[in-house]
Amino acid sequence: MSFELAFQQALNGLSFGALLFILASGLSLVFGMMDVVNLAHGAFYMLGAYIALSVVQLTGSFWLAMLAAPLALALLGLVIEPLLLRRLRGRHLDQVLLTIGLSLVIVDLIGQLWGREVRSLSAPPGLDGSVTLIGGVYPVYRLFVIAFGVALAAAMAVIYRRTKIGMLIRAGVEDAEMLGALGINTNRLFASTFATGAALAGLAGVIAAPVFGIQPGMDTDPGLLYSLVVVVVGGLGTLSGAVAGSLLVGPADTFGKVLFQDVALAVIFAIVALVLLLKPTGLLGRIRIAR
Amino acid sequence: MGGFVKNKLAEKRGYTYRLTRRQFLVASSAAALAACTPGAVTPGASSSVAPGKAIKIGQLLPFSGVYAELGNSMRRATELYLKQNDNRLANRPVTLVYADDANVIATGVAATQKFIDQDQVDVMMGVVPTPLAYGIRNAVHAAKLIFIDTNAGGNALTRETTNCTPSCKSPYIFRASFSSYQISYPIGEYLSGKGTKEFFLAYANYGFGTESAADFTTGLKKNGGGTTGNVAPPLGNPDFAPFVTQIKNQPTKNVYSFFSGADAIGFIKSWNSLGLPAAGYKMYGAGFLTEQDVLKEVKDLANGAITSLFWAVELDNPENKKFVADFQKQYPLLPDVFAVQQYDGMRALDEALKALGGDSSDKDKFVKALEDVSFKSPRGDFAFDKATHNPIQDIYIREVKTQGGQTVNTILDKVAKVSDPGK
Numbered sequence: 001m002s003f004e005l006a007f008q009q010a011l012n013g014l015s016f017g018a019l020l021f022i023l024a025s026g027l028s029l030v031f032g033m034m035d036v037v038n039l040a041h042g043a044f045y046m047l048g049a050y051i052a053l054s055v056v057q058l059t060g061s062f063w064l065a066m067l068a069a070p071l072a073l074a075l076l077g078l079v080i081e082p083l084l085l086r087r088l089r090g091r092h093l094d095q096v097l098l099t100i101g102l103s104l105v106i107v108d109l110i111g112q113l114w115g116r117e118v119r120s121l122s123a124p125p126g127l128d129g130s131v132t133l134i135g136g137v138y139p140v141y142r143l144f145v146i147a148f149g150v151a152l153a154a155a156m157a158v159i160y161r162r163t164k165i166g167m168l169i170r171a172g173v174e175d176a177e178m179l180g181a182l183g184i185n186t187n188r189l190f191a192s193t194f195a196t197g198a199a200l201a202g203l204a205g206v207i208a209a210p211v212f213g214i215q216p217g218m219d220t221d222p223g224l225l226y227s228l229v230v231v232v233v234g235g236l237g238t239l240s241g242a243v244a245g246s247l248l249v250g251p252a253d254t255f256g257k258v259l260f261q262d263v264a265l266a267v268i269f270a271i272v273a274l275v276l277l278l279k280p281t282g283l284l285g286r287i288r289i290a291r
Numbered sequence: 292m293g294g295f296v297k298n299k300l301a302e303k304r305g306y307t308y309r310l311t312r313r314q315f316l317v318a319s320s321a322a323a324l325a326a327c328t329p330g331a332v333t334p335g336a337s338s339s340v341a342p343g344k345a346i347k348i349g350q351l352l353p354f355s356g357v358y359a360e361l362g363n364s365m366r367r368a369t370e371l372y373l374k375q376n377d378n379r380l381a382n383r384p385v386t387l388v389y390a391d392d393a394n395v396i397a398t399g400v401a402a403t404q405k406f407i408d409q410d411q412v413d414v415m416m417g418v419v420p421t422p423l424a425y426g427i428r429n430a431v432h433a434a435k436l437i438f439i440d441t442n443a444g445g446n447a448l449t450r451e452t453t454n455c456t457p458s459c460k461s462p463y464i465f466r467a468s469f470s471s472y473q474i475s476y477p478i479g480e481y482l483s484g485k486g487t488k489e490f491f492l493a494y495a496n497y498g499f500g501t502e503s504a505a506d507f508t509t510g511l512k513k514n515g516g517g518t519t520g521n522v523a524p525p526l527g528n529p530d531f532a533p534f535v536t537q538i539k540n541q542p543t544k545n546v547y548s549f550f551s552g553a554d555a556i557g558f559i560k561s562w563n564s565l566g567l568p569a570a571g572y573k574m575y576g577a578g579f580l581t582e583q584d585v586l587k588e589v590k591d592l593a594n595g596a597i598t599s600l601f602w603a604v605e606l607d608n609p610e611n612k613k614f615v616a617d618f619q620k621q622y623p624l625l626p627d628v629f630a631v632q633q634y635d636g637m638r639a640l641d642e643a644l645k646a647l648g649g650d651s652s653d654k655d656k657f658v659k660a661l662e663d664v665s666f667k668s669p670r671g672d673f674a675f676d677k678a679t680h681n682p683i684q685d686i687y688i689r690e691v692k693t694q695g696g697q698t699v700n701t702i703l704d705k706v707a708k709v710s711d712p713g714k
Binding site for chain 1: 355356357359360363496522523524525527528529530532533534536537539540552553556557560564565566569570584585588589
C-alpha cells in the first residue's frame with residue numbers, strides 16, 4: 001500500500017468513523033443515562049433520513065432538513081418516553097422488547113408512507129465538490145463530516161462537563177434514584193435525555209444520507225448494527241467511549257474490508273471479539289453496578 | 292381452550308404457569324379436533340382437471356424486507372397481465388395465492404411447502420433471491436409442481452451439476468428471467484471482440500456477484516482478454532469510498548462491476564465524488580447497475596456507463612411500447628425489468644395453457660407445452676431452451692445517456708439469441 005493510498009484510506013476511515021460517532025452518540029447517551037438499550041435507535045436513524053428526504057424535496061434545503069429531522073425525532077422521543085418507556089422503568093428486558101416492537105412499527109410505517117424503493121440524497125451545494133489532496137481529489141462532504149463529528153463530540157463534552165445539564169446527566173448515570181431523592185425531577189430528565197438521543201439519531205440520518213444512502217434495511221445495517229458495535233467496543237454509555245469506539249471501528253473497518261476482502265463481513269465482528277476479549281468493559285468502559 | 296390455572300407447585304419453584312398432564316391432554320385433543328373440522332383442506336383430493344375450473348397460481352415474492360419493491364413490481368405485472376386478459380388464462384379463471392418470503396430463506400421454503408400441501412396450487416411463480424430458488428428446488432421437483440422462476444438468476448437452477456450442488460435443473464422448473472451467465476458473458480465477449488480487453492473487476496461479494504464476475508471473465512478470455520484484479524465489497528455495504536479508492540490507485544482504466552439497487556447507487560456516487568471519470572476511468576457492468584431504480588437517483592452521474600441486459604424500458608419494439616404504456620396507465624410509474632420478467636412468466640403460462648385447451652391435469656403434457664411456447668415479448672423474441680428451460684433471448688449492450696433531461700439506457704448493439712450453456 002503506497003503512502004498516497006494509505007492517506008486516502010485513512011481519510012475514508014476517519015470520515016466513516018465520524019459518521020459512526022454521530023450515529024452512536026444518541027444510543028450511548030440513552031444507555032448511560034437510562035440504562036435502556038434502545039433498539040429502536042436504528043429506526044429513529046432511518047426515520048431521520050426519510051424526513052430529510054421529504055424536507056429536501058419540499059424546500060430544496062439540506063440545512064433545513066438538518067434542523068427539521070432532529071426536531072421531529074426529539075418530539076417523537078418526548079412522546080414515547082413518558083407514554084411507553086416510563087411504564088417499564090427498571091424492567092430492562094421488557095424495555096428492550098418494547099424498543100424492538102417500536103422499531104418494527106416505525107420501519108413499517110416508513111414503508112407505507114415513503115414506499116420501499118431505494119432512495120438517495122445529494123450533498124448540499126457548496127459541499128458537493130471535491131478538493132485536491134495528497135493522491136488526488138477528495139469529496140468536500142466527507143471532510144465536512146469529519147469536522148462535524150469533531151465539533152459534535154466537543155460540544156457534547158463541554159455540555160457534559162461544564163453545564164448544569166451535563167452535571168445532572170453525569171449524576172443520573174451514576175445513580176438516578178439518588179438524584180431523584182435529591183429533588184431533581186428525573187421524569188423530566190429522562191424524557192429529555194431520550195428525546196436528545198432520538199434527535200441525535202435523526203441528525204445522523206440526515207448527515208449520513210449522502211454517504212450511506214436511504215433504503216429499506218438501513219435501520220439495522222448500518223443503523224443499529226454499527227451503533228451497537230461502536231458503543232460496545234468503546235465502552236457502554238460514556239461519551240469518551242463512543243468517541244474511542246468510532247475512532248477505532250471507522251478506520252479498522254475501512255482498512256480491514258479492503259485488505260481482507262474475503263472476510264470483509266467478519267472484520268467488524270473480529271474487532272468486537274478482540275476488544276471484548278482483552279477488555280470486557282470496552283476501551284473506555286467502567287464496571288457498572290447492576291441496578 | 293382449557294384455561295391454564297396457576298399451579299401452586301410451579302409457583303413455588305419460581306415459574307407461574309405450568310401445564311399439568313390433564314391440561315395438556317385437554318388442550319392437545321381440542322387442537323386435534325379443530326384440525327378435523329371442515330375448512331381444512333382434505334389431502335389427496337384431485338386438484339385441477341377440467342377446463343373452466345380456476346387455475347391456482349402460488350406467487351412467492353418479497354413484500355417486506357430489502358427486496359419489497361421488487362415483489363411489489365412483480366405483483367403489479369401479474370395483475371396487469373390478468374387485467375388485460377379478463378382475469379383468465381386460456382379459458383380458465385385465475386386464483387392467485389400470494390406469500391411473502393421477506394427475503395428469509397426459511398420463510399420462503401415453508402411457504403413453498405404450504406403451496407404444495409395446503410393450497411395445492413397448479414403452478415408456482417416468483418422467487419427473488421437465488422438462494423431461495425436453490426432452497427426450494429428439491430421440494431418443487433419432488434412434488435412435480437410446475438415452477439416458473441421470474442427472477443432468481445443463479446446459473447445452477449437450469450443446469451446439470453454434479454450431485455445437484457448447489458442446485459440443478461428439473462423438468463418442472465422454467466425460468467422466465469435470465470441466468471447470470473446471460474447478463475455477464477455476452478458483454479465480456481462483445482467488449483473484448485471490439486478490442487477492449489483488459490478489465491478491473493468490482494462486484495458485490497456474494498453468490499450472484501462472484502458468478503457474474505467469473506462469467507464476464509470467461510467472455511473476455513474468448514477473445515484474448517483478461518482481468519487485472521478485483522475489489523469485492525460485501526453485499527449491502529454502507530460505504531463505497533474505500534473500494535473506489537482502491538480502484539483509483541490501480542492502473543486499469545476499464546472497470547466491470549456487478550452491483551444493484553442501493554449498492555449500485557453507493558458505488559456510482561463514490562465513483563464520481565472521488566473523481567474517477569476525470570481520471571479516465573470507465574464504468575461497465577451487468578445491467579442492474581444502471582436500471583431505473585438506480586438511474587432515477589444518480590441521474591447523469593452514470594452517464595457513459597456501458598451495461599448489458601435483456602431489456603430496457605427504452606427498447607423500441609411494438610410489444611414493449613404497448614407494455615410500457617399499459618403499465619403506466621394502470622400504475623403511476625414506469626415498469627422495471629422485474630415487471631417484465633413476471634409479465635413474460637404469466638404470458639408463457641397463458642400460451643402453454645391455451646395450447647393445452649386449458650387442461651393442466653397431465654404434468655408431462657404441461658411441461659411439453661411450456662417447452663414449445665414462443666412469443667414476442669417486450670424484450671424481443673422469447674422462447675425456452677428445451678434442454679435447460681432457461682430463456683433464449685437477445686442481450687442488449689446499452690450506454691447511459693442524459694437526453695432532454697432524462698437519464699436513460701440507449702441501445703448500442705445487441706447480441707442475438709443468447710442461450711445458457713447448460714445442458
